[in-house]
Amino acid sequence: MNDMRLIRAKSGTNQEGTSAHNRRVMIDALRLNGQLSRADLARATALTKQTVSNIIEDLERDGLVESLEAVRNGRGQPSTPYRLVPEGAFAIGLQIDRHVTRTIAVDLVGRVLARGEANLPAGGPATGVRTILELIEKTRRDLTEIAPQSEDRLVGLGAAMPGPFGIEADDDDPWMMAAWQNFPLLETLATGTGLDVGLQNDAAAAATAERMVGAAHGVDHAICIYLGYGLGAGLILNGELYRGANGNAGEIGMILSLPRGASLDERTPLEHRASIASLCRLLDLDPADPELYAHIDAIAAGPDERVRRWLDAAVFELRAAVQALETIFDPQTVILCGGLPPGLARLLVEAMIPLLPSIADRRDRSLPRLQIGFTDPWAVAIGAAAEPISRTFDPRFSAILKTREHAAV
Amino acid sequence: MNDMRLIRAKSGTNQEGTSAHNRRVMIDALRLNGQLSRADLARATALTKQTVSNIIEDLERDGLVESLEAVRNGRGQPSTPYRLVPEGAFAIGLQIDRHVTRTIAVDLVGRVLARGEANLPAGGPATGVRTILELIEKTRRDLTEIAPQSEDRLVGLGAAMPGPFGIEADDDDPWMMAAWQNFPLLETLATGTGLDVGLQNDAAAAATAERMVGAAHGVDHAICIYLGYGLGAGLILNGELYRGANGNAGEIGMILSLPRGASLDERTPLEHRASIASLCRLLDLDPADPELYAHIDAIAAGPDERVRRWLDAAVFELRAAVQALETIFDPQTVILCGGLPPGLARLLVEAMIPLLPSIADRRDRSLPRLQIGFTDPWAVAIGAAAEPISRTFDPRFSAILKTREHAAV
DNA sequence: CCTATTAAGTCAATTGTCTTGACTTATTTT
DNA sequence: AAAATAAGTCAAGACAATTGACTTAATAGG
Numbered sequence: 001m002n003d004m005r006l007i008r009a010k011s012g013t014n015q016e017g018t019s020a021h022n023r024r025v026m027i028d029a030l031r032l033n034g035q036l037s038r039a040d041l042a043r044a045t046a047l048t049k050q051t052v053s054n055i056i057e058d059l060e061r062d063g064l065v066e067s068l069e070a071v072r073n074g075r076g077q078p079s080t081p082y083r084l085v086p087e088g089a090f091a092i093g094l095q096i097d098r099h100v101t102r103t104i105a106v107d108l109v110g111r112v113l114a115r116g117e118a119n120l121p122a123g124g125p126a127t128g129v130r131t132i133l134e135l136i137e138k139t140r141r142d143l144t145e146i147a148p149q150s151e152d153r154l155v156g157l158g159a160a161m162p163g164p165f166g167i168e169a170d171d172d173d174p175w176m177m178a179a180w181q182n183f184p185l186l187e188t189l190a191t192g193t194g195l196d197v198g199l200q201n202d203a204a205a206a207a208t209a210e211r212m213v214g215a216a217h218g219v220d221h222a223i224c225i226y227l228g229y230g231l232g233a234g235l236i237l238n239g240e241l242y243r244g245a246n247g248n249a250g251e252i253g254m255i256l257s258l259p260r261g262a263s264l265d266e267r268t269p270l271e272h273r274a275s276i277a278s279l280c281r282l283l284d285l286d287p288a289d290p291e292l293y294a295h296i297d298a299i300a301a302g303p304d305e306r307v308r309r310w311l312d313a314a315v316f317e318l319r320a321a322v323q324a325l326e327t328i329f330d331p332q333t334v335i336l337c338g339g340l341p342p343g344l345a346r347l348l349v350e351a352m353i354p355l356l357p358s359i360a361d362r363r364d365r366s367l368p369r370l371q372i373g374f375t376d377p378w379a380v381a382i383g384a385a386a387e388p389i390s391r392t393f394d395p396r397f398s399a400i401l402k403t404r405e406h407a408a409v
Numbered sequence: 410m411n412d413m414r415l416i417r418a419k420s421g422t423n424q425e426g427t428s429a430h431n432r433r434v435m436i437d438a439l440r441l442n443g444q445l446s447r448a449d450l451a452r453a454t455a456l457t458k459q460t461v462s463n464i465i466e467d468l469e470r471d472g473l474v475e476s477l478e479a480v481r482n483g484r485g486q487p488s489t490p491y492r493l494v495p496e497g498a499f500a501i502g503l504q505i506d507r508h509v510t511r512t513i514a515v516d517l518v519g520r521v522l523a524r525g526e527a528n529l530p531a532g533g534p535a536t537g538v539r540t541i542l543e544l545i546e547k548t549r550r551d552l553t554e555i556a557p558q559s560e561d562r563l564v565g566l567g568a569a570m571p572g573p574f575g576i577e578a579d580d581d582d583p584w585m586m587a588a589w590q591n592f593p594l595l596e597t598l599a600t601g602t603g604l605d606v607g608l609q610n611d612a613a614a615a616a617t618a619e620r621m622v623g624a625a626h627g628v629d630h631a632i633c634i635y636l637g638y639g640l641g642a643g644l645i646l647n648g649e650l651y652r653g654a655n656g657n658a659g660e661i662g663m664i665l666s667l668p669r670g671a672s673l674d675e676r677t678p679l680e681h682r683a684s685i686a687s688l689c690r691l692l693d694l695d696p697a698d699p700e701l702y703a704h705i706d707a708i709a710a711g712p713d714e715r716v717r718r719w720l721d722a723a724v725f726e727l728r729a730a731v732q733a734l735e736t737i738f739d740p741q742t743v744i745l746c747g748g749l750p751p752g753l754a755r756l757l758v759e760a761m762i763p764l765l766p767s768i769a770d771r772r773d774r775s776l777p778r779l780q781i782g783f784t785d786p787w788a789v790a791i792g793a794a795a796e797p798i799s800r801t802f803d804p805r806f807s808a809i810l811k812t813r814e815h816a817a818v
Numbered sequence: 819c820c821t822a823t824t825a826a827g828t829c830a831a832t833t834g835t836c837t838t839g840a841c842t843t844a845t846t847t848t
Numbered sequence: 849a850a851a852a853t854a855a856g857t858c859a860a861g862a863c864a865a866t867t868g869a870c871t872t873a874a875t876a877g878g
Contacts, residue, residue: 007445007449007453009434009453010434010648010804012456012460013809014456014834015833015834015863015864018422018424018836018864019834021421025418025419028419032418033417036416039855043416044418046420046810046811047421047811047836048836049855049856049857051837052856054836070844072846073845074847074854075845076845076852076854077843077856078845078854079854164768166773167768167771168772218417220654235737237646237651238651238806239419242646242738245629245740245741247739249737250737250739251737252736252737254736256729256732256767261674265669265725320666323664323665324665324733325737327660327661327664328644328734329653330653330656330658331653331654356665357665359573359655359663362575362655363577395419397806400422400430402454403455423835423836423837423863424835424865427835427863428864446827448826448827457867458828459827459828459866460864460865461827462828463864463865482874483824483825483874484823484824484873485824486826486827488825489826489827
């Protein structure tokens with residue numbers, strides 16, 4: 001009524017939203033179950049056989065699904081199973097880390113088709129953007145060589161970097177991460193590549209990877225603790241990654257906690273004790289060393305007093321963190337993943353057993369309380385690449401709603 | 410394909426889902442903005458004028474909205490604003506507490522129309538169900554007297570009680586809460602009243618109340634810390650209450666934490682220090698005393714060493730809890746509410762200032778980091794009553810999807 | 819004061835998507 | 849060989865949003 005009054009409302013939907021959702025549901029069902037017949041899909045999605053037939057026909061024409069040999073399953077006409085076509089879609093992932101940047105190309109089913117890596121020059125975005133755009137370009141070329149059809153079927157670019165975003169810069173910032181966090185990365189990458197770009201913090205990216213091809217596959221309520229240079233959590237709630245009001249949800253490394261045996265009330269960030277950064281400090285390692293993970297792996301293998309001390313402190317924090325996250329989220333499972341050597345991850349998880357008691361101690365559990373997920377320096381880049389696939393093909397509330405050119409919700 | 414193989418998939422949707430969502434969006438927009446014209450609604454929801462007209466016509470015929478006087482707003486035909494009809498729908502809320510049960514009747518806009526209270530006899534559900542059903546019956550009669558049309562427009566019954574649900578019984582359980590938590594309350598209430606029944610823990614109910622008529626009205630990312638006999642948090646994420654995998658999300662009182670100045674690694678539940686239960690223990694008060702809140706209020710008003718000690722410990726925990734919840738959820742605001750005297754709530758919040766630094770320290774904040782919400786023994790009952798209204802009328806993903814008679818997602 | 823402009827809202831036809839119920843096809847059971 | 853069962857198709861129908869022209873009612877401006 002008043003001309004410029006701000007009206008708050010959620011967006012409505014229409015038939016397009018319906019159709020888009022149903023297509024996504026089909027794709028999700030095929031991803032989750034491997035292969036399904038039209039009749040299976042109709043039963044699983046509560047849609048009619050006819051609707052499923054129409055949508056599958058569409059998806060087949062679009063090259064996203066394909067039929068397999070008919071199978072006899074007892075009485076009745078044999079069914080024709082369908083599955084996703086891996087080459088139906090591709091996406092590029094970009095990880096920006098403190099001293100290195102990585103790219104990954106994946107297909108619709110999450111297989112990694114190409115990788116790229118480059119050192120990031122000092123100086124933050126001012127000097128780094130060029131390196132990054134070149135690396136993306138190279139990965140696109142590599143991908144096109146492997147899969148010529150990919151250029152038409154590239155659904156987007158996913159970027160991942162340490163958070164938090166949009167917070168005033170820290171004072172001691174040897175790698176200019178704050179400069180990156182406040183840099184208009186989305187816009188720069190979008191204009192630089194012509195792709196739709198998404199941005200997540202690295203724990204969220206790790207969770208996206210776990211959800212698409214890892215331990216959280218098909219799990220609608222999971223917490224992924226990401227232990228990398230820093231510490232974060234990727235929150236999968238109701239089957240979707242939760243981002244918070246400003247995209248900073250899950251930055252658990254910044255929770256202020258009391259160190260083990262502290263007598264003062266001096267709370268310090270969790271990641272001062274539970275992160276690769278803290279381990280590097282204890283071991284006097286250079287985090288910029290490209291051989292860092294090999295070094296850590298080697299040191300962790302043998303008995304080492306400093307590693308023991310670090311483990312002690314980290315396990316103290318992480319046991320509490322798992323218990324707190326279980327209590328807060330009531331998830332089906334907690335997944336520990338990160339850019340740390342698998343051997344160290346195993347040591348950590350073993351030392352965390354027995355977990356602290358929590359409401360997760362249920363008799364009807366089907367998943368373990370704590371699992372190990374990806375422990376791989378490339379996990380974040382894979383998750384970054386998975387994000388555009390998820391954004392484009394996974395069922396989600398926002399995909400049903402109409403979009404408005406002007407103000408958001 | 411195989412006869413009884415479990416197929417995991419999300420449910421599809423159809424035009425009915427579309428229509429249901431759009432109706433909900435209209436109602437939500439009217440609730441949020443007070444009154445809007447059809448043209449306003451069209452702009453706000455991204456639907457066409459015609460669609461809005463059709464839906465508003467429907468809603469008007471259903472008695473959920475009504476038109477007001479046309480208003481001139483400059484050039485062009487005057488607009489006709491619409492608003493919600495308070496008598497368009499009613500709901501009953503039921504709170505089951507340790508020694509008392511309360512009922513509330515609310516209307517579509519959340520106004521309280523009737524209240525009821527009764528002592529719960531010892532013995533848990535075996536003896537209590539009868540009392541509860543009688544109290545609900547009485548409240549329904551009271552409501553019908555005030556609003557005769559309510560009987561046809563009663564959309565459901567919301568129940569709220571302390572969680573967690575479905576966990577093995579505790580050993581020391583003076584009020585048989587565990588018996589209630591494992592009792593098939595939903596089914597009993599549904600058959601006993603003939604209404605659609607929902608169940609939440611009391612922190613979730615408090616958050617539901619804050620969202621409908623309190624400090625979280627129109628806020629899509631809010632954490633409500635509920636400090637009552639126990640301690641919990643109601644999580645409003647993406648505009649919906651988050652329940653977790655088993656309905657136990659937010660039971661933060663069960664987080665194990667180190668007491669202030671602890672030198673041992675002995676973690677104990679947060680609510681041992683930050684809850685009315687812990688205050689009662691310190692003050693040697695009987696939690697079953699109906700005058701409890703008045704007593705606490707009186708004691709808290711004067712200087713009292715025991716209250717100071719409690720405040721000290723509770724503030725220590727709650728400051729950390731707020732910082733942790735902000736860091737985990739990145740919400741727009743945190744709301745402290747509960748069944749504690751307002752004076753005590755003010756004391757608590759004042760003592761929590763300054764809050765610990767967190768990612769919530771943003772320049773672009775529009776809401777305070779910490780607010781006081783409902784501090785009222787009836788808050789949980791109000792939230793319980795708000796739940797059926799929210800379930801029936803608020804936009805939510807699940808309302809769009811088709812339902813299946815057999816297994817859930 | 820008259821006309822142009824602007825905005826709210828309606829009308830009637832159209833479109834897109836899912837649904838319905840009957841039908842065809844292919845296999846196993848009896 | 850017939851009956852039963854299940855997958856999948858066909859064609860018409862139902863439903864809800866969209867489209868574009870139209871009506872109504874106000875203000876702005878010459």
